[in-house]
Amino acid sequence: MKHDNLLANTDIESAVSELYVKAVAAKAGYETARPDFDRDSIDLLIRAGGRVRPQIDLQLKATMDLTKLKCGEKFSYQCDRRTYDNLRMPTINPRFLVVMELPRESEEWISLSASELTLKHCAYWVSLKGLNDLPAGQSSCSVHLPVVNRFDHISLQTLMESVRTEAAA
Amino acid sequence: MKFHITDNDALQAIKPMALAAYVRAEGWTRVEAYGEFSDVYSHGSNEILLPNSEYVADYASVIADALRRLSTFEGRSEIQLYRDLSVADCDVVRNRSSNAENDGSISVDEGVALFVHVKELLLSAACAAKEPKAMFRAGGIKDATDYMNRVRLGQTEQGSFIISLIAPVPMNFSSDSQGKLWPEKFKEPYERQVTRTLVDGLEAAKKAAVAVIQGGTQDVFRRAINKGLSVNSCNALAHLTESGDGADLSVTWARTRPAPEARSRVQFTTAEGEIFREAARYLREVEPRFDERIDAFVVKLDRGPTEMCGKITLKTYLDQKPVSIITSLPPSEYELASQANNEKVTISLKGDLIKRGQRWHLENPRDLKLIEEEFD
Numbered sequence: 001m002k003h004d005n006l007l008a009n010t011d012i013e014s015a016v017s018e019l020y021v022k023a024v025a026a027k028a029g030y031e032t033a034r035p036d037f038d039r040d041s042i043d044l045l046i047r048a049g050g051r052v053r054p055q056i057d058l059q060l061k062a063t064m065d066l067t068k069l070k071c072g073e074k075f076s077y078q079c080d081r082r083t084y085d086n087l088r089m090p091t092i093n094p095r096f097l098v099v100m101e102l103p104r105e106s107e108e109w110i111s112l113s114a115s116e117l118t119l120k121h122c123a124y125w126v127s128l129k130g131l132n133d134l135p136a137g138q139s140s141c142s143v144h145l146p147v148v149n150r151f152d153h154i155s156l157q158t159l160m161e162s163v164r165t166e167a168a169a
Numbered sequence: 170m171k172f173h174i175t176d177n178d179a180l181q182a183i184k185p186m187a188l189a190a191y192v193r194a195e196g197w198t199r200v201e202a203y204g205e206f207s208d209v210y211s212h213g214s215n216e217i218l219l220p221n222s223e224y225v226a227d228y229a230s231v232i233a234d235a236l237r238r239l240s241t242f243e244g245r246s247e248i249q250l251y252r253d254l255s256v257a258d259c260d261v262v263r264n265r266s267s268n269a270e271n272d273g274s275i276s277v278d279e280g281v282a283l284f285v286h287v288k289e290l291l292l293s294a295a296c297a298a299k300e301p302k303a304m305f306r307a308g309g310i311k312d313a314t315d316y317m318n319r320v321r322l323g324q325t326e327q328g329s330f331i332i333s334l335i336a337p338v339p340m341n342f343s344s345d346s347q348g349k350l351w352p353e354k355f356k357e358p359y360e361r362q363v364t365r366t367l368v369d370g371l372e373a374a375k376k377a378a379v380a381v382i383q384g385g386t387q388d389v390f391r392r393a394i395n396k397g398l399s400v401n402s403c404n405a406l407a408h409l410t411e412s413g414d415g416a417d418l419s420v421t422w423a424r425t426r427p428a429p430e431a432r433s434r435v436q437f438t439t440a441e442g443e444i445f446r447e448a449a450r451y452l453r454e455v456e457p458r459f460d461e462r463i464d465a466f467v468v469k470l471d472r473g474p475t476e477m478c479g480k481i482t483l484k485t486y487l488d489q490k491p492v493s494i495i496t497s498l499p500p501s502e503y504e505l506a507s508q509a510n511n512e513k514v515t516i517s518l519k520g521d522l523i524k525r526g527q528r529w530h531l532e533n534p535r536d537l538k539l540i541e542e543e544f545d
Contacts, residue, residue, distance in 0.1 A: 036175055036233070040226055053216065057227065089226035092207040092218070167204040 009106055013062035016109050017100035018044060020119050020151075021060060027153040030160070041086045042095065046156070054163040055093045058125075059083055062100040066124075066145075074144040075099070075124060081139050087128040094163055096125045097143065098151050123151040125159070174236060174247050180229035185220050186340055187257035188235065190424040192219065194431075195243070207231065215242055252326075258425040260364040261323065262291055262334040266413035275330040282412055283332055284322070286405040290418070291334055292317055293401035294367035298359060303391075303456030304400040316363060336364055340425040351429055364420050370397030371418055371435040374406060377448070378441045390448040391455060400456075403449035410442030453488060458522040463487075463531070464540060465494065465518075467510040472503060479503035481510075487522075487529070496520065496531035505537055515540040 007015070021044055025032045031047045043060040047053060061083075066075045077099050087095050100123040102109055111118045124145040134141055149155065174180060189199075189208075197210040197217065206222045217238050220231050236254075240247045264287045268275060275283075295313035296305040308314055323333035338360040354362055373396035377389040390398060409416040416437045422428035465485035472479030481503070483494040496518075498506055509516045517540050520531040 035230065036173060040230070042227075042230070057230075086226060090206065091225050091227040092204060092220055092231050093227055095227075167202075 012106070012109065013100075013102060014043075014060065016102065016119065017060045017062040017098070017123065019110075020100055020123055021046075021058065021098060023119070024123075024151060024153050024156055028156045028160075030156070041083050045093070046160075048160045048164070051164065054160050054167060056159065056163060057091070057093050057095045058098050059087060059095065060098050060100070062102050064102050064104050066099060066101040068147070069144065072147070074146050075101075076142045076144055078140055079128075079143045081134055081141070084128060084131070084134065084141055084143070088131040090129070094127065094129065096127055096159075097145075098123050098125045099145055125149045125151045125155070172246065172248060174233065174251055177229045179251070180232045180236075181223070183232050183236075183251070183254045184258055185223060186425055187254060188219055188232070189221070190340070190427075191254055191257045192217065192239070194424045194427060212242070217242075256323065256335050256421075256423075258338070258340065258423055259321075260336040260338050260361070260423050260426075261421040262287065262336060262364065262367065263326075263419045263421070264332055264409065264413070265417040265419075266330045266332075266409075267417070268330065268412070268414045273330060279412055280330070280332075282408060283330070286408045287332060287334060287418075288317070288320075289405040290371075290402055290409075291320065291336070291363070291367060293399050293405065294370055294397055295363045296401075297370065297397040297399060298362040298366040301395050301397060302399060303394055303452045304458065312359065313363075316360065336360065338364070338423045338426050341427065349429060361426060364422075366397040368420050368433045368435070370399075370402055371406075372396070373398050374402065374445065374448075375435050375437065375441075378437070378444045381444055381448075387448060387451045390452055394452070394456070398448075398452075400449045400452045403445040403452065406437065407442045407446040407449065410437045410439055410445065415439050454524050460519060461522045461531075462517065462519045462536075463494070463522075464515050466513075466515060467506045468493075470503075470507055470510055479506075481506045483516075483531070492529055494522070494529045494531050496534045498534055498537070502534065502537045505539060509539050512539075 022032050025046045029049075033045050033047070035042050035045065041059050042057045044058045045055055046058065047055045061077070063077065066077060068075055079097070083097070087097055101121040103120045108120050111120070124147070126143060126145045126149060128143060192210050195212075197212045200209045200211045200216070203209050203218055206225045207218050207220050210217050210219055215238070217235055218231060219235055220228055222228075236247050236250060240250050243250065264283060266275065266279075266283055268279060292313060293305055295316045296302070296310045299310050299312055319337050321335040323335045325332055339358045351365070354365055357365065370393070373393035377393050377398070380389045381387065390403070406416065409418075417434070418436075419432055419434040421432045422430070463483070463485050465483035467481050468484045469482035470479060471481070477500050478497055479500075480495060480497050483496065485492060485494060506516060516537060518531070518534050518537040520534040523530050523532055
């Protein structure tokens with residue numbers, strides 16, 4: 001057992017979720033960048049090429065407790081007020097919450113062999129744009145991520161195309 | 170070394186209109202809308218996204234990105250670009266003093282005097298824009314006072330000692346984005362009339378100074394009053410040129426209200442300072458001073474036995490100098506003046522002061538009263 005870890009488990013969770021999103025963006029052929037400074041809870045931005053060069057801004061979360069609602073069509077994720085507020089306000093570049101589901105055992109988050117590098121489970125996305133104000137004093141709320149909103153290269157390309165289309169509309 | 174501007178408040182201070190006006194003036198054209206809150210501009214193969222509203226959560230981020238792209242495109246630092254953009258919706262009046270030390274600093278007294286006299290120049294232009302006159306009294310024109318309350322003091326700039334006044338000016342909604350000719354002055358908003366009057370007055374002062382050096386008479390200064398020259402501006406110019414080893418004044422025109430030239434500049438030498446000081450004295454003496462209130466002693470009364478009105482001579486101080494003033498009073502006021510003369514008390518009256526030859530005359534005397542001295 002090593003004792004020289006610099007990162008806490010929460011740091012590693014963040015790193016894994018970022019790694020996941022960067023891998024998906026790379027497969028989709030897009031550029032990723034970290035904002036130069038922490039503003040409005042945005043962790044990563046993704047830019048596509050072509051006409052209008054759309055960009056989306058992402059807030060990344062990782063959790064081992066992504067619970068599915070009874071209907072089976074949505075996950076519930078507890079979101080803090082600051083993140084909720086920053087993601088629901090009007091913006092020029094659309095913002096999304098991306099939540100990565102992680103295995104319960106941290107040893108399983110990343111596995112590596114000569115033949116493959118594996119990140120277990122996956123991430124889901126949701127837009128909170130235009131949602132209502134939280135009541136005064138409420139510090140967090142449940143947000144629902146559709147199961148169909150899996151964050152993969154196909155959904156990312158579709159998302160980017162819809163951003164491009166809506167922007168030009 | 171490259172610096173990036175990341176301060177949220179600083180980025181928020183750049184207004185969408187100013188940014189759009191700036192890029193248009195630099196040759197960018199709007200291609201299309203990008204969503205509800207921004208537009209795409211292009212210049213050749215370069216594209217840039219500019220917000221059209223400040224009320225979006227990622228305004229500062231988008232501005233930061235635009236600054237970075239513009240900085241790369243123009244080959245200028247973000248700091249230089251930021252300085253231009255933050256005042257792109259204002260006319261910026263600058264005075265460069267070459268009296269600074271190598272590190273760009275200046276003595277406190279000189280620095281304070283520079284601010285005071287540049288402000289006085291702009292104030293006199295604000296007054297002259299309402300009505301050109303030889304001399305203005307402090308607070309005499311409300312519009313000018315209100316205007317000056319909206320003028321901001323900019324950051325001093327390195328490279329000799331440069332002070333700037335940031336003067337507000339409304340945006341031009343005309344589709345003609347880059348004016349080829351100046352519009353008629355009276356058709357401009359008052360704020361732009363002020364800065365144009367400032368430049369017109371400075372240019373007139375320069376021409377008049379050159380004319381005097383070439384042997385012309387001081388009358389050239391009187392003719393420049395209509396351009397915006399006044400006792401006040403001559404005094405301010407005299408101070409600026411004499412204390413600052415010459416003066417280098419300019420107005421950078423707001424990009425949101427384009428002008429035929431990006432910047433107007435007038436330079437003065439130290440020697441011209443003496444001419445302006447003399448011009449101020451000359452204008453003060455030769456020009457009527459309307460609606461002036463004076464306190465004076467009555468030193469001479471003169472009324473013929475058959476005359477109703479009487480002539481009186483007053484002794485007072487004008488501009489800290491003792492002077493005699495002659496005026497003619499109707500019977501009731503003449504009696505009051507006579508009483509003041511007998512009782513050796515001061516009178517106070519209003520009128521229009523006009524100099525004829527070496528004598529001051531008070532025309533339209535009114536509101537005469539005795540000033541009762543109070544003693545402990």
